[in-house]
Amino acid sequence: MEVIYTGLHQTPEQVVEATIQEDADAIGISILSGAHMTLLPRIIELLKENEAEDVLVFCGGTIPKEDITKLKEAGVGEVFTPGTPTKKAVEYLQETLVKS
Numbered sequence: 431m432e433v434i435y436t437g438l439h440q441t442p443e444q445v446v447e448a449t450i451q452e453d454a455d456a457i458g459i460s461i462l463s464g465a466h467m468t469l470l471p472r473i474i475e476l477l478k479e480n481e482a483e484d485v486l487v488f489c490g491g492t493i494p495k496e497d498i499t500k501l502k503e504a505g506v507g508e509v510f511t512p513g514t515p516t517k518k519a520v521e522y523l524q525e526t527l528v529k530s
């Protein structure tokens with residue numbers, strides 16, 4: 431696996447642009463700000479607009495349980511909450527990306 435870190439405080443437009451430029455298979459977003467219901471649906475929307483809807487989007491952070499279902503309905507593949515072992519996220523990616 432190769433990880434491309436784009437830094438803090440990237441806009442959804444910047445994230446999608448980097449994803450397309452790097453031909454990435456997945457986008458992982460760490461959100462602690464509470465803006466997950468704004469940022470993640472926008473990233474998914476931009477991926478669709480750029481014909482890159484096959485890119486897997488997943489996230490982690492302080493996300494309330496009631497928002498997890500909404501995010502998945504919006505197209506987020508998986509949501510990892512605080513305390514999730516990194517190994518679980520890696521296994522999820524390995525399993526999911528092999529299927530696609």
